[in-house]
Structure formats: structure tokens, C-alpha cells
Amino acid sequence: MDTREDGVTSSRTTRTPRARIRGLGVATAAAGLLVGLLAAGPAAAVPDPGDTPAHGSVSAQEAADARAAVRSGAIPGVDEIVHSDNIKHLANIPKDALRGTNSDLAFQGRYAFAGNYDGFRIFDIGDPTAPKTVAQVLCPGSQNDISVSGNLLFLSTDSSRSDNSCASVSQPATEKSSWEGVKIFDISDITNPEYVAAVETACGSHTHTLVPERRDVYVYVSSYSPNAAFPDCRPPHDGISVIKVPRKAPEKAAIVSFPVLFPGEGPDGGGNPGSPTNPGVSKTTGCHDITVLPAKDLAAGACMGDGIIFDIEDPANPKVIDRVQDNVNFAFWHSATFNQKANKVVFTDELGGGSAATCNEAIGPHRGADGVYDIVGKGDHRKLVFRSYFKIPRHQAKTENCVAHNGSLIPVKGKDLMVQGWYQGGVSVWDFTDSSKPREIAYFERGPISTERLTSGGSWSAYYYNGHIYSNDMAKGFDVLKLDDRRTDPAARIRMDALNVQTQPDYFEDYEDVDD
Numbered sequence: 474m475d476t477r478e479d480g481v482t483s484s485r486t487t488r489t490p491r492a493r494i495r496g497l498g499v500a501t502a503a504a505g506l507l508v509g510l511l512a513a514g515p516a517a518a519v520p521d522p523g524d525t526p527a528h529g530s531v532s533a534q535e536a537a538d539a540r541a542a543v544r545s546g547a548i549p550g551v552d553e554i555v556h557s558d559n560i561k562h563l564a565n566i567p568k569d570a571l572r573g574t575n576s577d578l579a580f581q582g583r584y585a586f587a588g589n590y591d592g593f594r595i596f597d598i599g600d601p602t603a604p605k606t607v608a609q610v611l612c613p614g615s616q617n618d619i620s621v622s623g624n625l626l627f628l629s630t631d632s633s634r635s636d637n638s639c640a641s642v643s644q645p646a647t648e649k650s651s652w653e654g655v656k657i658f659d660i661s662d663i664t665n666p667e668y669v670a671a672v673e674t675a676c677g678s679h680t681h682t683l684v685p686e687r688r689d690v691y692v693y694v695s696s697y698s699p700n701a702a703f704p705d706c707r708p709p710h711d712g713i714s715v716i717k718v719p720r721k722a723p724e725k726a727a728i729v730s731f732p733v734l735f736p737g738e739g740p741d742g743g744g745n746p747g748s749p750t751n752p753g754v755s756k757t758t759g760c761h762d763i764t765v766l767p768a769k770d771l772a773a774g775a776c777m778g779d780g781i782i783f784d785i786e787d788p789a790n791p792k793v794i795d796r797v798q799d800n801v802n803f804a805f806w807h808s809a810t811f812n813q814k815a816n817k818v819v820f821t822d823e824l825g826g827g828s829a830a831t832c833n834e835a836i837g838p839h840r841g842a843d844g845v846y847d848i849v850g851k852g853d854h855r856k857l858v859f860r861s862y863f864k865i866p867r868h869q870a871k872t873e874n875c876v877a878h879n880g881s882l883i884p885v886k887g888k889d890l891m892v893q894g895w896y897q898g899g900v901s902v903w904d905f906t907d908s909s910k911p912r913e914i915a916y917f918e919r920g921p922i923s924t925e926r927l928t929s930g931g932s933w934s935a936y937y938y939n940g941h942i943y944s945n946d947m948a949k950g951f952d953v954l955k956l957d958d959r960r961t962d963p964a965a966r967i968r969m970d971a972l973n974v975q976t977q978p979d980y981f982e983d984y985e986d987v988d989d
Contacts, residue, residue, distance in 0.1 A: 529828075529927045531871050539870035539924040548870050549920030552949075556917040559958040560902070563602045563941070567950040569594070570609045574929065575945045577680075577879065579621045580938045580972040584663060586626065587945050588619040592639070593628060594951075595663060601941045601953045608664050612639035612656065618680045620973040622690050625723055626658040626666060629678035631696065637671040646703045653677030655692060655716060657723050670724045674714040675699075675731070676706040682763045682772075682975040684788045691729075691788040692716040697759030697777055710759045711735040711742025713774075715789050730789045734760070734774065734781060745778025751800040754778050761823075762808040766815055768979035773809035773818045780806050780820045782848065782857060797846070797857045802839045808879055811977055812889040817908060818857065819891065820844045821877035828929060832875035832898045838864045841876040843893075845908050860908035865901050865916070872928065873897035873921045879934040884967045884980035888960065890914075892942050894932030897921060900944050900954065901935075902961065914961075917954055919946075938972050940965040 531539075542548045549555045554562060568575070573590030580586070583599040584607070592612040596604040614630035621627070630653050634641035637652045644651045654673040658666040676696035684691040692715070699710035712733040718726040735757055737743020744757025760776035770786040780799075784792045799822075807823035824831045824841035831841035842864035846857045869875040873896075880893025889906045899918020905911040922928045930948035942954040956962075969984045978984065 531925075531927055535871040536925050539872050539921065542870055543920065543924060548868070549918065551920050551922065551924060553920040554917070555920070557915045559956060560900075560915045560917050560942075561955045561957065562917060562952065563955050564604055564953040565950055566596065566604055566606065568948075569606065571611065573613070574616075574933075574947050575950065576616045576933050576947075577618050578934045578936055578943055578945050578974075579619050579626075580936070580943075580969075581621045582970060585938075585943055585951070586619050586621055587951055588617040588628070590615045590617055593617060593619055593626075595660075595666075596951060598941075598943070598953070601955075604951065604953060608666060610639075610658070610666055612668070614641070614653075614656075616679065618678070620681060620683050620975070621660070621971065622683050622685050622973070623720060624659055624661045625690065625718065625720065626660045627681060627683065627692060628656040628658065629681050629694075630654055630656060631677040631679040633677075637673065639668060646700070646706065649704045653696075655681055655694060655726075657718065657726060659723070670718075670726050672716050672726050672728060673705070674716070674728065676703075676710050676759060678714075680762045680975070682765055683973055684765050684767060684785060685976065686788070688720060690718040690720060692718060692726075693763050693765070693772075693791075695760040695762055695774075697761060699758055708740055708758065709737075709742040711737070711744060711757075713760055713763070713791075717789070732789075732791050734776065734783070734791075734793055735779065744776065745798055745800075747778050751778070751798075753804055754798075754800050755805045761806065762975065764809045764811065764975045764977055766811050766977045766979075768982065769811075769815045771811070771815055773811060773820075775806040775809045775820055777806055778803075780809070780818075780844075780846070780857065782818065782855065784853070794853055795856050797859070799844060799859070802842070802862065803844060804840070807877070810880060810882065810891060810974075812905070813882065813884065813886075813980060816848050817889060817905070818846045818848060819863075819905065820846065821879075821893075823878065824876050825874075827876060827878065827896060828874055828927075830869060830871045830873055830875060830927060832865060832867070832869040832873070832895065833871065834868060838862060843877050843911070845905050845911055847908050861905075861911055863903060863905065863911040863913075865895055865898050866913055867898070867916070867918070869898055870921045870924065872923055872926060874927065874929050874931065878932070879936075879974070881936040881972075881974045882977070882980070883937045883956075883961050883964045885961060885963045886981060890961060890964075892935050892937050894935035894944060896929075896933070896947070897931035900932050900942065900952075902942075902956065904960070915956060915958060917944075917952075919949065922948060934974075936972065936974050937964065939968055
């Protein structure tokens with residue numbers, strides 16, 4: 474038992490990789506493993522430079538330091554699980570047919586939808602202590618960011634492919650016939666998703682965000698890094714693609730607009746110029762991720778070198794309200810999360826693109842961290858005002874990729890609580906009710922995959938849904954966690970019928986508050 478300086482009490486348990494839960498149901502090949510075949514699509518976009526799996530050597534000294542840290546107890550042993558006393562590890566489902574990198578998560582009813590660079594997997598989480606696989610869909614294309622609305626499932630492809638089918642292979646983005654964009658599946662039969670449509674988008678689809686309307690679903694497509702050599706991803710790429718998908722006729726999905734978010738006269742538009750003007754900061758050539766708050770007609774964009782908020786009252790034509798930069802500590806604006814009152818935004822900095830070891834003393838507490846911003850003012854006069862940084866208080870080994878990544882609110886009235894994945898930094902639960910003094914209140918993590926070399930792993934996404942935390946570990950699989958803390962217990966009463974984290978709900982208006 475160890476009580477940390479931050480007030481989080483931890484306990485340590487050891488499990489070998491082979492001790493993880495097994496024997497969970499896998500769907501048959503006919504129902505669960507699907508290869509969709511569509512006609513070849515037209516043009517190419519851009520390979521993904523961010524969120525890249527890391528496989529690299531470290532110096533002999535760094536490897537020796539990692540081994541010494543394990544021996545001293547400063548960091549957990551290889552694959553050892555540690556966690557605070559107020560969090561429990563209920564289940565782990567290792568990778569199965571899909572061997573690629575696990576990515577994002579979405580939820581609907583009793584199902585969790587887990588992206589993977591090789592496709593996606595659907596879990597029945599009706600019993601969170603024993604999730605069951607009901608389908609696995611083979612459809613390669615990084616990073617397979619995933620969302621669900623009604624009977625439609627959306628999948629982002631951000632790697633240049635030979636065509637828009639699920640049988641495509643990698644092909645250079647310089648080839649005119651290559652394809653990247655958004656794939657759409659019908660999940661009326663949850664055990665056998667049907668591939669029904671595809672929409673090519675400029676520079677691919679790194680992530681996407683749903684803005685659901687009654688008859689249609691609008692999809693905001695975030696992509697970046699144009700190149701003059703790519704036929705359909707040439708600079709300036711200073712906006713987002715907007716797709717309109719008719720619910721009753723998804724095969725008619727099409728791009729309806731390309732709103733420019735960073736107007737300017739330069740070759741890359743008017744976004745952050747990056748290096749050498751701002752050394753170490755990414756040039757803004759598009760957005761990485763967008764979170765919308767439909768109840769407030771508001772969105773926040775994490776756009777490489779810029780953070781923005783914008784009005785989405787007209788979903789096909791969003792309008793920027795304010796824009797901020799942090800040219801000292803933010804290298805890559807990665808994602809955004811509103812608090813429930815929509816008077817704060819948490820932006821993340823994915824320093825190193827998710828493939829670097831940044832949770833250590835040398836990098837410090839302000840880089841590769843969260844930035845907490847207050848939203849002050851009203852209407853079109855709202856402004857983003859910086860208040861503080863938050864970073865997990867536990868140092869990681871030089872062999873562990875670790876940086877701020879995807880998370881969600883934990884819905885407790887009067888509090889601003891969030892759970893978040895930090896790759897091999899694990900899962901962190903933190904409180905930003907006081908914007909200037911955020912603090913961690915719970916955590917879960919595994920020790921390094923290796924103490925000899927930098928190898929990718931850890932929590933890509935950690936989200937709260939109907940009383941539990943679900944995490945998609947890039948290497949180790951799907952984890953289920955349970956919080957037991959008076960500060961977060963009230964959230965268990967909120968029962969939702971769906972959750973796409975980038976389409977942020979109004980927890981206290983749209984969903985039922987029930988007694989456990």
C-alpha cells in the first residue's frame with residue numbers, strides 16, 4: 474500500500490499476460506468476420522503522420538534506467554497492473570482475429586464498438602464483468618475511428634488504399650486511383666454488419682464527428698497534412714469536409730460543403746504557420762479532431778497548431794467564434810472536451826504523435842498535457858481563456874509511449890470530472906471543477922510492454938458509459954473498469970442509450986436519472 478503525494482491511494486496487483494480473462498464468445502466466421510466488396514473509388518488522400526504505432530530502439534542507458542526503475546518500484550514491472558484503491562479492473566478481452574492497433578470506441582445500448590486498424594469489433598457489454606464478442610469485421614485502413622447512430626456505423630480511413638472496399642491494399646497517395654474517406658455500415662443485424670456506402674474525402678478521414686439530425690446525419694471529417702504530390706490532397710487544406718447522410722438512404726451520402734476554418738492568403742491558409750516561426754509547433758493544415766455539443770449548437774476543434782470553438786447552428790456551414798494558440802507548450806492540438814455547462818474546454822496536446830515517451834521528468838508537466846480553458850462571454854463574443862495544464866503525476870519509462878489522449882466526461886452535477894487514456898500512462902480520472910487547480914482522483918495502468926525498446930501500447934481511449942469505464946488498449950485489448958468513489962458515484966445513475974464521445978450529450982437533459 475502506497476499513499477501518493479497527490480492524495481490518491483494506490484494498490485498493486487500482479488498479473489501475467491496469460492492470466493487475462495479468456496473463454497469469451499466469438500462470433501462465427503459467417504456472422505462475425507466480414508469482407509465488404511465495393512466498386513473501386515476514385516482518388517487518393519494522405520497517409521497518417523499522427524497516432525502512429527511506435528517501434529524503436531532506445532539508448533542502452535535509457536533501457537538500463539527502465540530496468541532500474543522497475544527494480545526500485547518507481548514504475549510497475551512489465552505488464553504488471555497497478556491502480557488506485559478506488560478503481561477495480563473487472564475484465565480484459567485480448568485481441569482476436571483483428572491483430573492491428575486498437576483505436577477508438579463508441580457505444581449503443583448494450584454494445585461497445587471498438588475500432589482497430591484492421592477493422593472493428595463489437596462487444597456485448599450487458600454484463601460488464603464478462604463482455605462477449607458478437608462480431609468482428611475485417612476492413613483495414615488506419616485508423617478506423619468509429620461512431621454509431623441508429624442503424625448506421627461510420628468508419629474513418631486515413632491511409633491510402635487501392636480502392637474503397639474492405640479488401641483493399643495499401644497504395645501510394647500519389648496514385649490518382651487511391652482512396653481514403655468514410656465507410657458506412659448498416660448494423661441492423663448486430664452480428665453481421667453490412668457495408669452500404671463510402672464517401673471519399675480530401676486528405677482522408679483521420680477522425681470524424683457526427684452531428685445527428687432527425688432525417689439526416691451530418692459528418693464532420695477531420696484530416697490534415699496535404700502535399701502537392703497528392704492528387705486530391707493538395708494545399709491549402711484549411712477546413713473540414715461535411716458529409717450529409719440520409720438515414721433512410723445512406724447509399725446517397727455525399728459531401729455537401731467544405732467550410733474553411735482558417736482563411737488566409739498563404740499557401741497553407743491562415744492557420745498556425747508552425748516551424749520555423751513557432752519552433753516545435755505543428756503547422757495547421759486541417760483539424761485532427763472535433764467535438765460537438767449539439768444541445769448548445771457549439772463545437773470545439775483541435776487543429777494541429779490551433780484550438781477553436783465554433784457555432785454549428787447551421788451544421789453544414791459552421792462559423793468560427795474564437796481561436797487560440799499555445800506556441801510554448803502545445804505541439805499538436807489533438808482533441809477537445811466540453812464540460813457540461815459549456816463554459817470550459819479541455820484540449821489535449823499529443824506531443825510526439827502518440828509514439829513517444831513524454832511522461833517523464835525531462836519533458837515536464839506542461840508539455841504533452843491537457844490545457845484547461847474557460848469560455849467567457851456570450852454568443853459570437855465568447856473567448857477561450859487559458860487557466861491551467863493537467864498531466865498525470867506518475868512518470869513513465871523511456872520505453873513507454875505516453876501522452877494526453879482520448880477521454881470523456883463523468884456526468885456528476887456541479888462537478889467537472891473526466892476519465893482519459895494516456896497510452897502506456899494508463900487511465901486517469903481527474904477533477905477540473907476548479908479550472909486553475911485540476912487534480913487526479915483515480916488511475917489504472919500497466920507496466921511497460923518492454924524495458925528494452927520503445928513499443929506502442931496502452932489506452933487509446935478511456936470513456937465512461939452507464940456506470941463503467943471502458944478502455945481500448947492498443948496492444949492488450951478491451952478493458953472494463955469500475956470506480957468506487959463518492960465523488961463519481963452519482964454518475965452511475967445516468968443511463969444513456971448511446972455515446973459517441975465526439976458528439977457530446979447533454980447528460981442531465983437527454984438521459985434518464987435512475988436509482989442503481
